């Protein structure tokens with residue numbers, strides 16, 4: 001596999017009209033993708049997609065936005081889904097104090113419950129963090145087990161990057177790296193070892209320059225790879241292959257038979 005988009009939402013309705021064509025294009029270009037669950041419904045959809053297509057994998061979990069809809073039964077269902085071979089992580093889970101779509105205490109409880117689930121099923125985590133860094137770090141540090149996973153759409157500075165790396169986590173780097181205002185993020189990425197980074201799109205959102213403003217898709221991670229390559233003074237091919245290797249190692253990716 002040439003490149004891996006470690007964070008896509010291929011079940012999103014933005015892809016309803018041309019999902020099959022898009023996935024065929026990924027195969028042709030040898031781009032793998034992890035399609036990320038954000039609710040019970042989208043986790044089921046992610047699993048269905050990953051079971052049907054070689055080069056696609058799924059994660060299951062509840063985004064902090066929907067934390068108020070999560071009960072014990074939901075977590076049990078995630079545990080059942082997590083047993084499928086195509087499921088490679090629990091996520092995206094975490095906290096979001098920017099939009100506050102679920103009460104913060106509920107977000108924290110559901111995040112902790114899903115961290116416990118990840119430990120129980122022995123899968124890495126995909127973290128969502130927006131304006132909630134202090135509480136997120138406190139909850140992560142509260143747990144006894146070592147952390148294995150990725151801080152999805154990392155947007156912090158060099159010191160926060162160091163903190164997350166110190167916890168054993170990888171950084172997910174996507175389209176925002178190409179946005180002019182994100183100088184502190186570029187400095188953080190420049191200082192992060194290449195073997196601790198993953199490429200991601202978060203498609204259909206966060207489209208990189210030069211397509212910013214349009215729908216994002218997994219193939220556009222090449223623009224993120226180019227931006228990292230420029231910062232580090234290495235070739236985009238080197239960035240693509242090393243980050244693909246990182247994703248394979250972290251998530252234990254093996255091609256599903258179709």
Ligand SMILES: [Zn+2]
Pocket residue numbers: 007009036092152202
């Ligand atoms: Zn996402």
